[in-house]
Amino acid sequence: xxxxxxxxxxxxxxxxxxxxxxxxxxxxxxxxxxxxxxxxxxxxxxxxxxxxxxxxxxxxxxxxxxxxxxxxxxxxxxxxxxxxxxxxxxxxxxxxxxxxxxxxxxxxxxxxxxxxxxxxxxxxxxxxxxxxxxxxxxxxxxxxxxxxxxxxxxxxxxxxxxxxxxxxxxxxxxxxxxxxxxxxxxxxxxxxxxxxxxxxxxxxxxxxxxxxxxxxxxxxxxxxxxxxxxxxxxxxxxxxxxxxxxxxxxxxxxxxxxxxxxxxxxxxxxxxxxxxxxxxxxxxxxxxxxxxxxxxxxxxxxxxxxxxxxxxxxxxxxxxxxxxxxxxxxxxxxxxxxxxxxxxxxxxxxxxxxxxxxxxxxxxxxxxxxxxxxxxxxxxxxxxxxxxxxxxxxxxxxxxxxxxxxxxxxxxxxxxxxxxxxxxxxxxxxxxxxxxxxxxxxxxxxxxxxxxxxxxxxxxxxxxxxxxxxxxxxxxxxxxxxxxxxxxxxxxxxxxxxxxxxxxxxxxxxxxxxxxxxxxxxxxxxxxxxxxxxxxxxxxxxxxxxxxxxxxxxxxxxxxxxxxxxxx
Numbered sequence: 164x165x166x167x168x169x170x171x172x173x174x175x176x177x178x179x180x181x182x183x184x185x186x187x188x189x190x191x192x193x194x195x196x197x198x199x200x201x202x203x204x205x206x207x208x209x210x211x212x213x214x215x216x217x218x219x220x221x222x223x224x225x226x227x228x229x230x231x232x233x234x235x236x237x238x239x240x241x242x243x244x245x246x247x248x249x250x251x252x253x254x255x256x257x258x259x260x261x262x263x264x265x266x267x268x269x270x271x272x273x274x275x276x277x278x279x280x281x282x283x284x285x286x287x288x289x290x291x292x293x294x295x296x297x298x299x300x301x302x303x304x305x306x307x308x309x310x311x312x313x314x315x316x317x318x319x320x321x322x323x324x325x326x327x328x329x330x331x332x333x334x335x336x337x338x339x340x341x342x343x344x345x346x347x348x349x350x351x352x353x354x355x356x357x358x359x360x361x362x363x364x365x366x367x368x369x370x371x372x373x374x375x376x377x378x379x380x381x382x383x384x385x386x387x388x389x390x391x392x393x394x395x396x397x398x399x400x401x402x403x404x405x406x407x408x409x410x411x412x413x414x415x416x417x418x419x420x421x422x423x424x425x426x427x428x429x430x431x432x433x434x435x436x437x438x439x440x441x442x443x444x445x446x447x448x449x450x451x452x453x454x455x456x457x458x459x460x461x462x463x464x465x466x467x468x469x470x471x472x473x474x475x476x477x478x479x480x481x482x483x484x485x486x487x488x489x490x491x492x493x494x495x496x497x498x499x500x501x502x503x504x505x506x507x508x509x510x511x512x513x514x515x516x517x518x519x520x521x522x523x524x525x526x527x528x529x530x531x532x533x534x535x536x537x538x539x540x541x542x543x544x545x546x547x548x549x550x551x552x553x554x555x556x557x558x559x560x561x562x563x564x565x566x567x568x569x570x571x572x573x574x575x576x577x578x579x580x581x582x583x584x585x586x587x588x589x590x591x592x593x594x595x596x597x598x599x600x601x602x603x604x605x606x607x608x609x610x611x612x613x614x615x616x617x618x619x620x621x622x623x624x625x626x627x628x629x630x631x632x633x634x635x636x637x638x639x640x641x642x643x644x645x646x647x648x649x650x651x652x653x654x655x656x657x658x659x660x661x662x663x664x665x666x667x668x669x670x671x672x673x674x675x676x677x678x679x680x681x682x683x684x685x686x687x688x689x690x691x692x693x694x695x696x697x698x699x700x701x702x703x704x705x706x707x708x709x710x711x712x713x714x715x716x717x718x719x720x721x722x723x724x725x726x727x728x729x730x731x
Contacts, residue, residue: 182279185469186411205275214402330374472696506591
């Protein structure tokens with residue numbers, strides 16, 4: 164009976180996490196014929212059926228979409244996130260539910276459910292360029308990437324075609340083109356700014372339409388997934404019943420389920436990975452039932468860890484054995500260290516009194532993007548790496564509240580327009596440092612009995628210099644376009660609110676200074692792969708999710724080939 168019971172808990176592969184990278188791991192493993200167990204610590208969320216607010220009108224919300232003061236006071240961290248409102252609050256982990264320790268201020272934004280944060284992400288999808296992969300080798304900070312753009316480019320194409328990415332082929336060396344669906348359009352002021360920037364800087368700076376995971380014109384592969392064209396509702400964080408944007412729930416997980424090879428277990432908190440001392444490899448995972456607290460073991464030949472960057476670090480740090488007393492695969496001692504993120508602190512706003520005969524109509528779930536232009540080809544500033552930026556323009560509209568009775572009603576029914584408002588936000592690359600780390604508390608536990616994570620991650624002088632440069636350069640670009648009333652702002656927000664935490668289980672060429680090789684495979688435990696944000700050696704300035712998808716598809720392809728060769 165014990166043997167039969169163990170067989171029921173034995174699979175070809177286990178995937179920890181069902182978010183963007185976990186969903187891709189499930190899709191690729193099952194497509195290659197592997198019986199795959201996907202473990203998700205949060206609740207089950209089925210596409211369409213479990214999007215309770217997706218079709219609600221504004222007046223149907225008790226507080227018209229806003230979170231009550233009492234809820235915000237109970238959740239000072241998560242309330243800082245722009246998407247934490249009545250329409251999407253159920254997809255966020257509340258502050259008290261999963262405590263952690265801030266050795267330095269860090270806003271950890273989490274979504275524990277099937278699909279993870281793929282239901283909540285901002286859907287921006289840019290490829291890295293060769294210059295992003297070469298950055299650490301050039302300036303000597305962090306360690307060299309074990310791969311380059313040419314290694315990952317075919318996999319970018321592979322995932323772009325399936326996920327559905329809209330954008331232009333802009334021909335920018337520092338931001339490679341991809342497999343794009345038709346782009347969204349800039350409005351007249353955004354297009355004007357793009358032209359002015361190109362003219363002023365001789366084509367060395369660009370303002371382009373953003374590249375995002377929206378089906379502007381679906382292909383057959385998207386219809387085959389059961390997805391339909393994006394409706395431009397711009398309420399994506401509620402969950403999209405049309406599958407108009409990419410999420411694990413609408414795309415990769417249902418695709419994996421159709422193979423008959425996937426078993427999905429929600430409410431299953433991975434405690435640790437089991438290391439078999441005799442076999443010299445991982446044999447399975449220990450899982451806590453989120454409701455009963457019961458511990459169960461599951462077994463597999465290969466394990467993909469995709470729990471999201473910091474939770475992946477937590478699981479590996481908690482996976483101790485006599486062979487790995489400091490965490491699974493941690494011969495180098497770098498596990499949990501060199502954590503980095505994106506710097507979103509700086510913003511610039513302004514006004515423009517041109518194009519007063521035009522305005523915009525409808526919604527657009529996307530906005531223009533300014534690719535990195537600092538330190539791309541060589542070191543040219545007093546800070547390392549660089550920053551990208553968002554940009555948008557919108558016409559100010561209002562209704563007069565003058566009058567009473569019929570006169571007031573008429574005034575409220577007439578939309579009047581002011582000038583144009585323009586704004587930009589920074590997305591800066593931070594440098595991975597040993598002093599930015601996560602570790603496990605030796606005594607404090609979370610409600611599930613897992614060690615609480617201690618987070619010690621902060622900005623440094625390089626980040627301060629970068630903020631200063633962004634504010635100066637964007638002000639100069641705004642002035643050159645004739646924008647007025649320019650205002651700069653440094654939010655001083657804590658690290659973490661960017662929701663782009665990366666590192667701790669970094670890739671590298673040398674096992675003495677890294678955790679993973681060029682295939683996202685653990686140097687010291689060959690049948691464990693990490694392809695979420697924890698694997699990142701550096702952060703570049705691009706939104707990271709597309710790169711996680713490409714890494715995952717590439718790593719699965721390699722892992723399955725190694726299994727067939729009986730190397731795993």
